[in-house]
Amino acid sequence: MSIKRILAPAAAIAALLACTGAALAVEAAAKSAVNVRTGPGKSFSVVDQLTAGEVVTIKECAPSNFCFVEHSGPDGWVSANYLVPVAEEPAGDVEEGSGSNPDCSFGFNIGPDGPSLGINCGDGPVVPPGPGPAPEPEPADEPGACFYTGSNFDGQKLCVGVGIRNALNATFNDKISSVELFGGARARLCDGANLTGYCRNVNSDTAPLVPQINNKTSSLTVYVGVPPLPPPPAPPEVPVTFSTGPIDLMQTYTANLDNGAIGGAGTDIWYEAETDVEKYITPQNGARIAVGDGTNRGYAGCVDEDFSTDRVPLEDIPPGTYVCAKTDQGRISQFRVNGFAGTTLKLGYTTWAN
Template sequence: MKILRALKAFSTALAALAISAVSAAAVEAVATTWLNVRSGPGGGFGVVTTLAPNTVVNVSECQDNGWCYVEHAGPSGWVSSTYLAAPAASGGGASADPNCKLSLTLGPSGPTLSLVCGDGSVTVPLPGTPPPPPPPPPVGDQACFYQDPNYGGQEFCYGTGTLNSLNATFNNKISSVKLFGAARARLCDNTNLGGPCFAVTSDTALLTAAINDKASSLAVHTGIWLDVVPLPLPPVLPLLPVTHSTGAIDLHQTFSANLDNGSIGSAGADIWYQAVTAAEKYITPRNGAQLALGDGSNRGYAGCRVASFSGAQISLNSIPVGTYVCVKTSEGRTSQFRLNGYVGTTMKLGYTTWTN
């Protein structure tokens, strides 16, 4: 009966929150401590502001790593959901069990509300939130192959068996390998497992130069494969890059931004928000800077450093909200920005530029 009374008292608060979620596509939450707001979804991005305890924010997006994009009366950005909680219940009435409380859970499938009473809980999904996906099936013996170092870029996974030739997407383009279960991999320079072949017996963030970006066929197996030249130990990866400049940029239509220092309209600008017509708009490199869209994922320093750059402009139709773009700045530094959203025609960007 306590749970039923608590649910009845909870319905009014839930209805109000549901209206807010539908109309604003966001969920209210409060900071539980002094909380840094960063320009991107991770601790490696720069701090744009700090929230005081009990500051109310709107959560509009959450990623699998537990970082959420929040909006408030100040610079918006990304915070760790560990330090967010549901706002305190408001309004009169004490019919609910005092041992019951509202709990906000922020997960990769979207926010959910829980009414927690004593040792049990009743979970109520927000309106419009799809049910969480079923857990993935257990991974068996397989290997996953990646185009970029550190398991970045496009990937494919393969169970035990032989691929006598790789397609154009991965032929001579594999740079890192992850193994699952008891799987081992054999990478060969030529088709049909011909030419020099090398064994991968553990996760390898960067293949040796003898086979990096050179494999044309492969096999995935368990146990020992005789007559295979073992790969040398993976090289020691360099220390984490040093951040040269990072922050948030509000880039107005027809304005330019300098990603070496975060300024707007300076002589050394790297990107230009070009508007040809109301429907035809571009990000255009300036002053010798170059762009690399790739698959729009977060490639960080390691991925952007080896990206395929071009001086061509990129249509905004190819950059939905949440897309990352690598940049080689006019001063030769490696940089990356994320399109966080729009306010009118103004783009809200979060960027980081590293010291090469």
């Protein structure tokens, strides 16, 4: 073999190496459908999807096992696990003395250290573009999840690690439609706040979500292993008495349920008498009352009553009736009609500080 034929591949390699910094490009094909992302990892947004067999041009590869590709759609990063080299057509004979060798070409290889781009001459091995440091081991993905308002991993995106979101903001509340998981994480989505109501576990990338939870999520948790137990319900609020005692309320007088005083500023109820027989208990100064079922409901029962500023006929609240009230100061109160002494209405009341 002449010295010229020996030197031809070396010259071709040198020429290719001289341009690898800017022009290194290799064709590859997608083994199956795969997402195209904005960055080299699963945590980046999806911008497109390759179809099975689609040929792309690889421009570079990252230690994360993702390669940047150009194709007919938006360019981006694709997992190298879904790419295979494209078979090349055989090259013609090389003229002795030429300055390059058409048998030399760029190549794409997936080895134990991840994807790589190199130069292949004839039947020889792939020659790497140049020496470089050994790649660092690919770090394991931290457990986490990305939640999308779009039905195919698109739209607004919320990416979180392991933890609980008891209430989603307006951007994502009742708007999550697809979920992407990584690092062995799982997710639990609930249609009520604080992981209440209907809940659904998501164990793999899902697009779109099932109708029962699609666009209905108000709280969520990301976890590894088994779903966490829901938080215990909040203990009932313990009422604290602010003021209590008897009230002797004469006709046409007013009473303050915040302190039991008769008349003066800040009164809450008025013993109104239009005639000798037509009499009412009338709320005053923004206070409100609720007769309800007339039973002793205490703080827990009165706090949820439907209060009104309407006056109540005295004939509707005979002795033994309990009436809930919300004072002009916003406190919950309850008074009992104990009876009458002449025209004086005898009451017993309790107002709570909560």
